[in-house]
Amino acid sequence: MQRIHAALARIRSGDYGLCTVCEEEIAIRRLETDPVAMLCIACASRQEQR
Ligand SMILES: [Zn+2]
Structure with a gap:
């Protein structure tokens, strides 16, 4: 659950959540x-x- 939270935070900062x-x-x-x-x-x- 901690890792998901960190991932969602990175999505908001814009450097995560895009297909490479x-x-x-x-x-x-x-x-x-x-x-x-x-x-x-x-x-x-x-x-x-x-
Ligand atoms: Zn793709």
Whole structure:
């Protein structure tokens, strides 16, 4: 829970919560499930298929 809180704080500061591939915003729900997610759902599922 602490890590999620830190992640949400970083989202507000603007240097977190964007996909590192397409720079789309990562859904908050996705970050709540996986606070260290660096990819949006689309890019993550694309990577998992490889
Ligand atoms: Zn993406």
